[in-house]
Amino acid sequence: KAGVTQTPRYLIKTRGQQVTLSCSPISGHRSVSWYQQTPGQGLQFLFEYFSETQRNKGNFPGRFSGRQFSNSRSEMNVSTLELGDSALYLCASSPRELPTGTETQYFGPGTRLLVL
């Protein structure tokens, strides 16, 4: 099976702009989660989508939003970018709710966002 793919891999934006990141989960996986990774805060959960519905949300401001499409692909959007939004944004997919026997949550390579 192909792994989780994320596009774009690298992105440079300026403060005040908005950005949309895309994630394609492993085929057959219905749950997509997003995480932010920074040197200061480590890996932090943003939100999770399952069957096009947001099921969980982390402690991030409303500028961070997401959605999931009927084919399970997901996008996240960050509006009014701030310098502190510079991070590696990771997407992870799983078949359904953890744990799922021998399957678990698999991560994509991430999108590196730099806000200038």
Add this chain to the structure above:
Amino acid sequence: GESVGLHLPTLSVQEGDNSIINCAYSNSASDYFIWYKQESGKGPQFIIDIRSNMDKRQGQRVTVLLNKTVKHLSLQIAATQPGDSAVYFCAETPVGGGGNKLTFGTGTQLKVEL
């Protein structure tokens, strides 16, 4: 002001030795645990997982130990190789919580010396 960067603990081992990476978790409700390996420039890669009804699970060259009494998790890597050099994260989540929200530890940098 801004918080300083996380100081990752570092474990240095000689090639061929065994490595033990530790993780403390705080959520008593967590009952599913995963170890991930993250190499530079890549996303976290699944290594091994364990449920709270077990205290030990073995994979290929890796063993995870769970001590629920003291809320401690460890990852043992046998015959450590240069390719094992990476940052290792433990992650936890409660089962049946209606979602797949993982809480990650701060990570441990493993350096394998030749």
